[in-house]
Amino acid sequence: MDQGTGQTLAWADLSAWEKVSDTLYMLHTGQGAAALGLVLGVMALAVPAMGATGVILWWTARKTRPRLRANRPAAQAETILLVGSEGGSTWGFAGALHTALTEAGRRVHTAAMSSFAPDRYAKAQRIIVLAATYGDGDAPASAKGFLDRLSKVRDIPMAVLGFGDHSFPAYCAFARAVQAKAAQAGWRALMPMDTVDRQSPQDFARWGRDLGAVLGLDLTLLHQPAQPDGQSLTLISRRDYGAEVQAPTAILRFALPNLSLWQRLAGFGRFDVGDLLAVLPHGSDLPRLYSLASSRGDGFVEIVVKRQPGGLCSGHLTALKPGDQVRDSVRRNPAFKPGSSRVPLILIGAGTGIGPLAGIVRGNRTGRPVHLVFGMRHSDSDFLYDTEIADWQAKGRLTRLLTAASRGRRPHYRQDALRAEGAEVAELIRGGARVMVCGGRGMAVGVADALTEILAPVGLTPQMLKTQGRYLEDVY
Numbered sequence: 001m002d003q004g005t006g007q008t009l010a011w012a013d014l015s016a017w018e019k020v021s022d023t024l025y026m027l028h029t030g031q032g033a034a035a036l037g038l039v040l041g042v043m044a045l046a047v048p049a050m051g052a053t054g055v056i057l058w059w060t061a062r063k064t065r066p067r068l069r070a071n072r073p074a075a076q077a078e079t080i081l082l083v084g085s086e087g088g089s090t091w092g093f094a095g096a097l098h099t100a101l102t103e104a105g106r107r108v109h110t111a112a113m114s115s116f117a118p119d120r121y122a123k124a125q126r127i128i129v130l131a132a133t134y135g136d137g138d139a140p141a142s143a144k145g146f147l148d149r150l151s152k153v154r155d156i157p158m159a160v161l162g163f164g165d166h167s168f169p170a171y172c173a174f175a176r177a178v179q180a181k182a183a184q185a186g187w188r189a190l191m192p193m194d195t196v197d198r199q200s201p202q203d204f205a206r207w208g209r210d211l212g213a214v215l216g217l218d219l220t221l222l223h224q225p226a227q228p229d230g231q232s233l234t235l236i237s238r239r240d241y242g243a244e245v246q247a248p249t250a251i252l253r254f255a256l257p258n259l260s261l262w263q264r265l266a267g268f269g270r271f272d273v274g275d276l277l278a279v280l281p282h283g284s285d286l287p288r289l290y291s292l293a294s295s296r297g298d299g300f301v302e303i304v305v306k307r308q309p310g311g312l313c314s315g316h317l318t319a320l321k322p323g324d325q326v327r328d329s330v331r332r333n334p335a336f337k338p339g340s341s342r343v344p345l346i347l348i349g350a351g352t353g354i355g356p357l358a359g360i361v362r363g364n365r366t367g368r369p370v371h372l373v374f375g376m377r378h379s380d381s382d383f384l385y386d387t388e389i390a391d392w393q394a395k396g397r398l399t400r401l402l403t404a405a406s407r408g409r410r411p412h413y414r415q416d417a418l419r420a421e422g423a424e425v426a427e428l429i430r431g432g433a434r435v436m437v438c439g440g441r442g443m444a445v446g447v448a449d450a451l452t453e454i455l456a457p458v459g460l461t462p463q464m465l466k467t468q469g470r471y472l473e474d475v476y
């Protein structure tokens with residue numbers, strides 16, 4: 001430039017390398033791009049933060065697994081012990097079995113079922129599978145892909161022990177599927193399949209004696225599963241329904257527990273609609289499960305409980321007064337989630353089954369089309385969430401409500417309500433809608449039968465929808 005006149009005297013473009021080095025300089029210093037510099041600075045700070053929280057999550061997950069002494073490599077072991085677990089408790093049982101067999105002089109390799117690789121088991125004389133069940137008889141997290149790999153048969157006898165809970169309709173269904181697939185593929189059975197109900201130490205010890213008899217060992221398996229770290233919840237409000245129809249039911253709302261920063265980082269206190277609250281009643285060491293009707297973001301913990309005649313836990317919960325406390329822990333239930341897509345939802349429930357469905361409607365702030373079919377005994381006495389439902393409809397969180405009352409002037413079941421709207425329901429499902437069913441076993445069977453009829457004209461069945469992950473059940 002001519003400094004006197006401001007005239008351009010000569011011009012040279014930056015070379016490619018100069019452009020790159022200028023950009024790099026700007027990226028490092030933020031010079032000439034303050035906003036970008038700020039964003040880059042925050043991103044740089046996020047790296048150590050992500051690293052530290054990742055280590056905490058890894059450590060928390062690691063703690064749920066026992067220390068396995070003398071865990072032999074797969075190629076050297078004579079006993080292969082495979083574990084299918086989601087919540088971690090089956091690892092505790094596997095640890096006890098690993099220790100007992102190792103002390104009896106056996107070379108044992110213990111690993112997750114997902115690492116199953118028959119070709120690597122060069123010296124194996126037996127495979128023992130300990131498998132929990134989730135969802136509708138589904139594989140737990142650490143057993144993904146196991147069934148597919150069973151078709152590769154080796155001449156190694158296999159024993160299967162299922163871990164489950166009798167209160168679920170599909171009791172130990174995944175372990176049964178493993179046993180059936182192994183038999184079908186041609187694996188030899190080491191002993192008949194057995195089950196452990198609700199982590200019962202007695203069931204496990206009994207199976208251990210049978211295994212000992214097969215192996216010619218005196219096998220004593222003592223394992224008392226640790227109760228998960230619980231939290232105390234304080235009741236803040238309750239609403240009562242159903243007294244007139246001899247089905248006393250309460251919507252119980254608890255305050256969020258106070259958690260330390262460490263507990264939050266480790267994932268405690270995180271819960272979502274459809275997860276389960278495990279409550280341990282006084283006088284029993286078996287927790288009872290209740291479907292959550294709220295997410296953490298709602299700012300409270302909510303469940304809907306029906307008092308069972310003579311029921312220990314439901315009796316205790318439905319007698320709580322505001323200010324009273326219960327001890328509980330959360331069990332994740334990823335198999336029963338509405339998903340974040342915008343496809344329409346058809347929610348079908350009866351009685352206490354309305355809980356998680358109401359929670360989904362409450363959380364629908366994006367205007368996703370949601371259709372709710374709710375069955376009750378009498379609309380005057382057990383129309384749970386009646387006032388909120390009207391409000392959610394007005395706010396556009398609920399597109400359509402169908403109710404059916406089995407008592408009163410015009411008795412009507414939700415299956416009938418579904419059939420009456422059959423064509424529209426079939427059309428929604430054909431267009432991709434997801435169906436979620438919650439409540440008692442009998443109701444779920446009735447709903448599945450009605451949907452089988454309704455869907456026949458469009459060439460679909462509830463089973464097909466289940467395989468596509470579009471028919472979800474939380475049934476008890």
Ligand SMILES: Cc1cc2nc3c(=O)[nH]c(=O)nc-3n(C[C@H](O)[C@H](O)[C@H](O)COP(=O)(O)OP(=O)(O)OC[C@H]3O[C@@H](n4cnc5c(N)ncnc54)[C@H](O)[C@@H]3O)c2cc1C
Nearest residue numbers: 167288289290291305306308309310311312313314352476
């Ligand atoms: C996945 C899942 C989700 C669930 N979600 C919910 C929910 O959202 N809401 C809900 O209310 N429940 C739910 N349940 C059921 C809940 O977990 C309990 O099973 C239920 O509350 C009964 O527990 P209890 O301790 O009261 O009964 P228990 O003491 O365990 O008794 C079990 C049964 O025996 C009967 N009984 C016991 N003693 C006597 C006696 N002396 N005389 C006659 N009968 C007797 C009871 O009526 C009861 O039916 C769910 C269960 C599962 C598996």
Ligand SMILES: Cc1cc2nc3c(=O)[nH]c(=O)nc-3n(C[C@H](O)[C@H](O)[C@H](O)COP(=O)(O)O)c2cc1C
Nearest residue numbers: 085086087088089090132133164165168170171172
């Ligand atoms: C969300 C959820 C779903 C479950 N579904 C079933 C089921 O369908 N059938 C069954 O027998 N047990 C079921 N159970 C019980 C577990 O299989 C049982 O508690 C098992 O001991 C858990 O083992 P883990 O802690 O190693 O995962 C379920 C438990 C939870 C929390």
